[in-house]
Amino acid sequence: METAVSTPVKLTTSAVAEVKRLMNEPGFEAGQFLRLGVKGGGCSGMTYVLGFDKQEADDETFEIDGVPVVMKNSHGMYLFGMTVDFSDGLNARGFVFNNPNASTTCGCGSSFGV
Numbered sequence: 001m002e003t004a005v006s007t008p009v010k011l012t013t014s015a016v017a018e019v020k021r022l023m024n025e026p027g028f029e030a031g032q033f034l035r036l037g038v039k040g041g042g043c044s045g046m047t048y049v050l051g052f053d054k055q056e057a058d059d060e061t062f063e064i065d066g067v068p069v070v071m072k073n074s075h076g077m078y079l080f081g082m083t084v085d086f087s088d089g090l091n092a093r094g095f096v097f098n099n100p101n102a103s104t105t106c107g108c109g110s111s112f113g114v
Contacts, residue, residue, distance in 0.1 A: 007062045007069070008076050009036055010083040015095060016065045018086040023067075028052065033061065033070040038078045046078065048097050077101075
């Protein structure tokens with residue numbers, strides 16, 4: 001599993017490929033970034049944010065294998081060291097979050113606690 005280095009979060013090769021595929025879909029707006037973040041809610045207290053968005057003033061920006069990424073500076077403490085993968089299996093398809101900062105996780109895989 002290859003990942004980018006020297007960034008607060010990592011994307012596996014399969015995650016990068018899926019994001020780039022989505023960026024080439026009709027309706028994708030030029031100038032958007034992949035937004036990684038967290039918000040309150042979910043079974044374990046916090047849920048992951050993953051989607052396309054414009055850059056905001058309090059964002060940290062970086063690039064992973066040609067994918068422009070933004071993340072709120074304040075979210076770094078929850079996400080630093082996290083790896084985002086993409087699974088395309090028969091039983092599950094979607095992005096998978098492997099977060100070393102999570103002390104608890106939910107069975108759904110998109111909720112965590114610290």
